[in-house]
Amino acid sequence: ALAFSLSPLVLLWSRIAVSDALFSGCLAVALLLFWRTWAEPQQFWWPGWAVLGLAVLSKGPVALALAGLTLLGFGWRQQALLPLWRRLRPLPGLALTLAVSGPWYGAMLLVEGRPFWDSFFGYHNFQRFTSVVNEHLQPWWYFLPVLVVASLPFTPLLGLGLVRGLMATTTRSLPPSSSLRSFAACWLLAVLLLFTLAATKLPSYWLPATPAAGLLIALAAQDGVARGGRSQAKAAPDRWFQRAQGLTVALSGLLAAALWASPAWIPLIDDPEMPTLPGELLASGYVLRAALCFSLATLAGAWFWLRTRTPGPGWLLGLQLPLVAFQLLAVLPMWQLGDGVRGRPVRAMAAAAAQLARPGEKLAMVGILKPSLHYYSRRVVLYEGTTADGLANLSDRLRSERRRNLEPSSSMAAPTVLMVIDAATAALPHWRSLKGAPLFSSGLYSLWRVERGRLDQQASSLVRTGKARVSWRDPRPERY
Structure with a gap:
């Protein structure tokens, strides 16, 4: 197990x-x-x-x-x-x-x-x-x-x-x-x-x-002795098993060394969705906990390997128990830290959208697409990519898409739309031209209020000049 x-x-x-x-x-x-x-x-x-x-x-x-x-x-x-x-x-x-x-x-x-x-x-x-x-x-x-x-x-x-x-x-x-x-x-x-x-x-x-x-x-x-199991319990040690045992201990030691050296390589992590992760990870000390657990596993495994000529499954358990502690003391806290860094801005966007939304105002997310925004906001989110097609699709979907909890509306009935957009997407010319009013920002994301009239005008211009086409009705097996 x-x-x-x-x-x-x-x-x-x-x-x-x-x-x-x-x-x-x-x-x-x-x-x-x-x-x-x-x-x-x-x-x-x-x-x-x-x-x-x-x-x-x-x-x-x-x-x-x-x-x-x-x-x-x-x-x-x-x-x-x-x-x-x-x-x-x-x-x-x-x-x-x-x-x-x-x-x-x-x-x-x-x-x-x-x-x-x-x-x-x-x-x-x-x-x-x-x-x-x-x-x-x-x-x-x-x-x-x-x-x-x-x-x-x-x-x-x-x-x-x-x-x-x-x-x-x-x-x-x-x-x-x-x-x-x-x-x-x-x-x-x-x-x-x-x-x-x-x-x-x-x-x-x-x-x-x-x-x-x-x-x-x-x-x-369990093969602490040569093949033959219990009937050869007094046989010569299993050399292949001893080699595998030694390599396992050596690999554990290499992993421990890599974790102890984490201050040298963690700053090299470059994830645009989690820009603060390297600093928070180093400050938390969780990676050094992991290094300690792997060091203990290495010492336990080496002790059994050197002291016992015909080790059994107890050797494996001795190496595994510090790694159980690794899961509890390092993996779970690091996972929660990473989830917080990655998910915190999305949760903030969902809360801001709920607080700032006007009656009948729809919510869209463009660029980096996070299904968790739908989960945290408890409302339909219109997802589109970074391209000009995404802008044309968003305009058309607001006017004509109908599904559960989503009804089409004109720019007269619903003159604005809330848009969650990441910094890289916001810098693209076709999205920047919307001149969305910034309402809130967290991490990579900003919450804009965009005028539907300007959105429709920009979409029409892109389609007319052949720079975009409305493609959201095309069959697509994987879509949000």
């Missing part, structure tokens, strides 16, 4: 409001239930399929692809495809998965129709796999460094566990209950294979592999 929860990828994405963490958790539970059904025939066959339905609900049919690849690889690796098929009963199992996930998809198709089909299945599943979207083009080997970083500082143990999982003796000489290492290796490789083949690649795509990586790390740590 600690090998999984201390993954840098898990620490990061577990605090981001996206479905990847829920999907990875549901898929992990489903796959572990499948393995348990294989390892213990007296177990019910259906729980894994029911939980797989929840994974399909959270992210779509990619759950079926990952589960199928894992089980096919495992069955082939164990030379037991037919016995695995009989034990897991995939035909009634898939029917149960469909019964769990199907009603919601059916309801969405009834309510939303073709747009839901085209967006969810066509764009977010098929198109993301077959073509590059949002400029997320990466080389074929992209997930190899992600694998390394996502398991730090335990990557050497992961490598050892993966190799031994792939080299593990098949079921002809070992009972199914001893096949967890091989199952975890097939699970990790299924994620690696599927998303390496995908045209669009993102770090979060590796999340479904992190539970498998945690299993491989923990199982490798």
